[in-house]
């Protein structure tokens with residue numbers, strides 16, 4: 037059943053679902069095609085109409101776009117206009133000096149390659165995936181402007197930009213009348229660092245905020261609480277270097293504190309983590325990853341829960357506030 041609520045993305049005409057689905061993991065060449073298909077069907081049924089990709093998602097890089105593109109060209113073709121599809125360029129994709137970072141050359145070639153893999157004429161948002169310390173921001177922004185003016189993207193987005201550079205990029209985009217639609221950055225109960233930088237900057241600019249890794253890649257689901265790594269979990273996957281035994285161990289005490297509060301409140305740790313983010317001021321959409329329909333349904337259900345009460349919010353603040 038679709039009970040999803042939609043929030044306005046900054047000052048734009050775009051509404052995004054409270055929960056969006058990212059295809060960073062679980063959509064690669066080695067992942068189960070039936071599970072991928074089922075997740076897209078389930079997402080659409082649940083009103084999760086925003087799908088977030090990037091050129092390098094897989095593994096291997098490019099394979100998530102290929103898989104999503106083949107589903108879009110087939111069974112889901114009639115649903116294109118119901119979907120809001122993003123992609124990004126700016127991480128390593130091909131050898132040589134043009135295969136990475138934020139030059140006009142890299143971003144525009146990357147977008148063309150993404151469109152081919154996605155089998156689309158345009159994406160809804162094209163992001164600069166990360167700031168490039170070596171390329172003038174005017175050049176990176178110019179590439180986003182060209183992507184929009186050429187009709188290959190409807191909107192421009194920024195990902196992981198530190199506050200000052202974010203403000204500068206927004207100003208340059210506004211001068212070109214291609215306003216920044218959205219800023220994408222990490223935010224979860226184990227990592228609240230954006231509260232003293234990116235989140236206030238994005239609110240002040242009245243630009244949408246979509247936050248990734250809301251479950252800290254699975255640590256905030258409780259699946260690692262026994263100290264062991266379940267066989268099918270992300271932390272076990274050799275092709276997933278961003279979560280491993282050390283990261284799980286470092287966060288174990290904080291996860292226990294938050295899990296105890298979830299138990300007291302009588303909701304699952306997963307839903308507490310998502311519901312908490314949905315209650316933070318300035319958040320447009322919470323961008324989850326899921327490996328199967330069961331996980332996706334549990335995350336989607338969080339959107340329908342009532343807001344967390346004030347006592348619980350205070351206790352969570354005490355347990356997790358950034359120093």
Ligand code: NDP
Nearest residue numbers: 058059060248249250251252253254269270324325331334
């Ligand atoms: P999450 O924090 O939501 O982690 C997803 C993982 O959590 C799943 O793969 C699964 O792990 C586990 N999980 C999810 N739901 C459940 C559940 N109900 N029960 C148990 N386990 C669950 O998000 P991601 O880190 O995957 O990031 C989400 C999206 O954000 C990405 O797909 C991408 O689109 C975007 N992103 C953008 C970045 C950027 O640089 N702009 C960087 C990172 C992400 P398992 O597989 O172990 O079962």
